[in-house]
Amino acid sequence: MRSFLIAVLACQAFLAACATMEVPEPPVAEDELPPNTEIVLLGEPQDGMRLPVIYVFDADRNLHVVESAVKVLQWAEVMPPVLLVGVTPTDRMAEYTPTLDEEVSETSGQSDELLGFIDETVRPYLSRNYPVSEFEVLHGHSLSGLFVLDAMLKEPDRYDGVIAIGPSVWWDQENVPVRASADCSAPERRRVFLSLSNETDSRPGTLSLAASCASETSDGPATVLKEYPREDHVTAVTPATHDGLRYVFAAWNMDPLYEARDVGAIEQRLALLEDLTGGTQYVNVPAFASLGRSFTRGGDPQTAIRLLEQLNDIAPDQIMVLNFLGEAYNEAEDYASACQTLQKSFVIATEKKSPMTRWISRQADVSNEHVDCTVE
Secondary structure, three states, X not given: OOXXXXXXXXXXXXXXXXXXXXXXXXXOOOOOOOOOOOOOOOOOOEOOOOEEXXXXXXXXXXXXXXXXXXXXXXXXXOOOOOEEEEEOOOOHHHHOOOOOEOOOEOOOOOHHHHHHHHHHHHHHHHHHHOOEEEEEEEEXXXXXXXXXXXXXXXXXXXXXXXXXXOOOOOHHHHHHHHHHHHOOOOOOOOEEEXXXXXXXXXXXXXXXXXXXXXOEEOOEXXXXXXXXXXXXXXXXXXXXXXXXXXXXXXXXXXXXXXXHOOHHHHHHHHHHHHHHHOOOOOOOXXXXXXXXXXXXXXXXXXXXXXXXXXXHHHOOOOHHHHHHHHHHHHHOOOHHHHHHHHHHHHHHHHHOOOOOHHHHHHHHHHHHOOOOOOOO
């Protein structure tokens, strides 16, 4: 029996005030998965959030690389909490290859079996036990890079992101690139990241596949090929993983929209993220809140309220958000809403022993000049 290592990471945004939901402990009974399966849960998602899933193949080599890259991107607030699912087979040549090539390996050509295991066992198991979304990403390198591209062609509507690093597309006279040249259709939201290092065997097939899968979407190219000429087949994994994750999770990086102060585009992006995950969206709360406040200070409290009310729905009960929202209500002369919001913020700040209580009191004094508003 093939052996699999499944490591599940739920990485959270580093905001202590975020509301969190209780994530179930890993089930005691794991009879639905191979007996040597290991499930590790780290962190908690925000309330209502459904987590994207990243399947990492050759997990014994690559899971720690992906984990490190995810953490860095989360520190930068450009990637949401995710689940990592690492898979390590015992026979790479058998389980990652789509066709039989007896000259290379008599056991090759069993990729359908591995893909079936993911589809029929792992995915349902995760859905029953973890708050996962339908947003799924495949990550593979070398032979497992071949596998993720094969899976993409076989299930074109299944995966939202594919990261293939130095894929062994030379396999069986470039079987996968040839198939891609016939049909590489996909939904608009799918993103494919391909990489090449200083190796030569995979170069023709990877270039061919990139051309076959090339298309433009409303958010840019659907397929990206990045070369790392100073890296070899192994050392390219680290930089390509980082770049690949940034590319397939680009929708979560809203910093350019904040900088452009494009409220309409921000609202469209929030709707897209909700569609991608089927749940609460992840956003950079401090950046979003600061943008809202900038409209208040710029004399447009109604736009500030529009943004901050949406943010309060996404990340409820956060002191910063409530404070800025209360301030915007005051500027808009909606003193009753300001008072109600500031009273709620004061209670939370008091419980957390936050120094913001004095600031909240001063804002409540503004409301109190027009409505009965006391905070205590």
